[in-house]
Amino acid sequence: MNDKQLPDRLEKLKIEVNQHNYRYHVLDDPAISDYEFDQLLVELRAIEGDHPEWITPDSPTQRAGGAPAERFTRVNHPAPILSLANAFDGDEVRAWYQRLFRLDERVTNAEYVVEPKFDGLTVVLHYRDGLFELGATRGDGQVGEDITHNLRTIKSLPLSIPVNPEGPKPPRYIVVRGEAYISKADFDLLNKGLERAGEKVYLNPRNTAAGSLRQLDPTLTASRPLKMLTYSIVTSDGELPSTQWETLSLIKALGFPVTEHVRRFSDLEEVIKWCESWVQRREELPFEIDGMVIKINEIELATDLGFVGKDPRGAIAFKFPAQEVTTRLLDIGVNVGRTGVLTPYAMLEPVDIGGVIVKQATLHNFDYIKDKDIRIGDRVRVKRAGEVIPYVIGPVESVRSGDEYPFKPPNVCPVCGEPVENLPGEVAWYCVNSACPEQLIRNVEHFVSRGAMDILGLGIKIVEQFVEAGFVHDVADLYALPRDQILALEGFGEKKVENILKAIGASRSRSLGRLINGLGIRGVGEVMAGDLARHFVDLDALSRTSLDELERLEGIGPNIARAIVEWFTRPGNKEVIKKLKSAGVWPVSEQAGKPGLDEAALPFSGLTFVITGTLPGMTRNEAKALIQSCGGKVTSSVSRKTDYLLAGEKPGSKFEKALALNVEVIDEAELRILVE
Secondary structure: OOOOOHHHHHHHHHHHHHHHHHHHHOOOOOOOOHHHHHHHHHHHHHHHHHOHHHOOOOOHHHHHOOOOOOOOOEEEOOOOOOOOOEEOOHHHHHHHHHHHHHHOHHHHHOOEEEEEEEOOEEEEEEEEOOEEEEEEEOOOOOEEEEOHHHHOOOOOOOOEOOOOOOOOOOOOEEEEEEEEEOOHHHHHHHHHHHHHOOOOOOOOHHHHHHHHHOOOOHHHHHOOOOEEEEEEEEEEOOOOOOEHHHHHHHHHHOOOOOOOOOEEEOOHHHHHHHHHHHHHHHHHOOOOEEEEEEEEOEHHHHHHOOEEOOEEOOEEEEEOOOOEEEEEEEEEEEEEOOOOEEEEEEEEEEEEEOOEEEEEEEOOOHHHHHHHOOEEOOEEEEEEEOOOEEEEEEEOHHHOOOOOEEOOOOOEOOOOOOEEEEOOOOOOEEEOOOOOHHHHHHHHHHHOOOOOOOOOOOOHHHHHHHHHOOOOOOHHHHHHOOHHHHHOOOOOOHHHHHHHHHHHHHHHHOOHHHHHHHOOOOOOOHHHHHHHHHHOOOHHHHHOOOHHHHHOOOOOOHHHHHHHHHHHHOHHHHHHHHHHHHOOOOOOOOOOOOOOOOHHHOOOOOOEEEEEOEOOOOOHHHHHHHHHHOOOEEEOOOOOOOOEEEEOEOOOHHHHHHHHOOOEEEOHHHHHHHHO
């Protein structure tokens, strides 16, 4: 073969090896022997060895991983990677349906898609021009960690799409969500090999898979038998299917691995029966699952149903009964949370639950201990709810010896010694001392965290030092730290102090949503803080809101609304707001419009948009964010409820449907005019 023919041979080899990888690792239907496959790979490596400048990221030879990374970099997801609410039996699934019916009667005709709930690590996969370019962990749902090099080592992950030349043409840009895992058989083989080598074995497939993908050295990841399954499209610049069932068909046709254990139903009782059948059959599957996922099949309906917190209403996880064991309750401790809640926890005689050694478990609250008659010294039943969080179910009363004794809740905070109180109608007990060191340290730690004000360099140890030194009595004091006195502390040099103060100063420019999240209002997390920032222009406007106004906002119930209002009425918190404003930490929300206007005054309030085609001056995600910031709603498909179709180049079938339904079609320039 002459040098002119080598580039063509190289491309042919890459396609062949990728196709055989797909048949072997995804379809489980190899077309050639291992020896023949190895010979193709040897030839490919030989050509690339002579011409390293020809090596591309989609080459099968790049699965072994690159050089070790020093740390993982953060990746902003193109859309929220949401979690799911849980149902633990058929009645809770029926209650979920009833909640949906009260919101939208279209669910009476809904179809459902039921999929296994994989017990692995969620991964977010980016493809551009058919090539795998980025992979990330879920992280907090908004921001994950870049593990691209590690993901390349998974042979069931396509490095390029389509692996089947006869399949559908892939979009120019597509992001797919999936789950990385280690099969039960591979996990057993891995542990047997470790045993033979006299090394420590792993406890369970889930943690092993997660740990493998978070190795800084990709060659270590490549040595683990990782697999992957995909189940949704996060975003794409192409035409997207209108149902979850079609979505699974599309990503499978594009060459992504999709489980065959998926069913579609039109009757909710059949859904429940199917989920319940897998409680006993779960061991039949080659991979670990901790439940089944029930999804509304019609994507537009699921989207219209909205979400609560970080949970989309259009899907729910049917969780299997957790594993259960018994062990000795040695003592009961009490934690103080950053909102002052006192939470009891069980100190247990160590016990193995599903491959995890458990030494502590939650006891929920003091009423729970009393109602269950849980005593120190009891033999107690413990399980992991959803196989994740261990908690005490109750005592085994029949084996009591008489040496057990009841637990007495503390009258004072175990940290600061101040009295605790119980609000009427609530089971929680609170330390009401806003200067409680435990609360203060955790409040400041939360305030400076990535999801809040993102102040680099202010770790928990430094926060503790500043609190102990008396520099910080609330989060606002961070903006008035005494430079000279900090320099006098042990371990603080000029450069370190300069970097800390610089990072604190930079945080003044953070968004209103981040600041609201940083305040630590009970029940208000990152997602809800962002929602509040879209409705209120600044903290003053939020502080003047009423319970009724808050409860009208999607995702906010009466308890959270009350917590928000009460937070702003407390004198100490009013002082914090005053100090923040004086320190110049006063972001104003552009999304909320002019001061004093509510959502109804926004230009797109009550309007529904659909976006199609390639826009000249912005991405589709940017257009969606612009519409939402102006009070509009963006859905995935055109219907009679659609007010505008925002169309770019190559709009596709949505354009035709909009014309047929007399939906007004606008371009990017017209959208900007409407905004103004």
